[in-house]
Amino acid sequence: MSQKFYCKYCGSSSSSISGLTSSSCSKNPEGKKHVPYEGDEKSKYYCMYCGSSSSSISGLTSSSCSKNPEGNKHVPYEGDEKSKYECKYCGSSSSSISGLTSSSCSKNPHGNKHVPAK
Ligand SMILES: [Zn+2]
Ligand SMILES: [Zn+2]
Ligand SMILES: [Zn+2]
Numbered sequence: 274m275s276q277k278f279y280c281k282y283c284g285s286s287s288s289s290i291s292g293l294t295s296s297s298c299s300k301n302p303e304g305k306k307h308v309p310y311e312g313d314e315k316s317k318y319y320c321m322y323c324g325s326s327s328s329s330i331s332g333l334t335s336s337s338c339s340k341n342p343e344g345n346k347h348v349p350y351e352g353d354e355k356s357k358y359e360c361k362y363c364g365s366s367s368s369s370i371s372g373l374t375s376s377s378c379s380k381n382p383h384g385n386k387h388v389p390a391k
Pocket of ligand 2: 320322337338348
């Protein structure tokens with residue numbers, strides 16, 4: 274079975290992680306290389322910061338995100354789809370990522386909104 278690895282910041286793909294991480298990424302806010310997306314392949318990808326969705330990682334990461342504290346593009350949520358999402362900083366929960374990320378979090382050290390745990 275051939276597996277593909279996708280960059281979580283731009284959606285570029287490669288047949289190996291080493292191939293992916295040795296290439297430059299124009300959208301990585303912290304570094305210069307692609308960073309592998311560690312979640313499963315899904316029919317829909319949701320932004321972990323705002324809950325916006327797209328059918329592909331490249332589609333999601335090519336749109337601007339108003340809630341990403343570290344960059345300005347959507348970043349795919351790497352966890353599974355759940356009936357309840359919990360904030361990794363404070364444990365608050367919501368039935369959707371968009372619901373969770375629209376509420377303020379007093380414990381998030383990087384921003385001021387809840388961020389779903391994987
Ligand atoms: Zn990339
Ligand atoms: Zn977003
Ligand atoms: Zn929180």
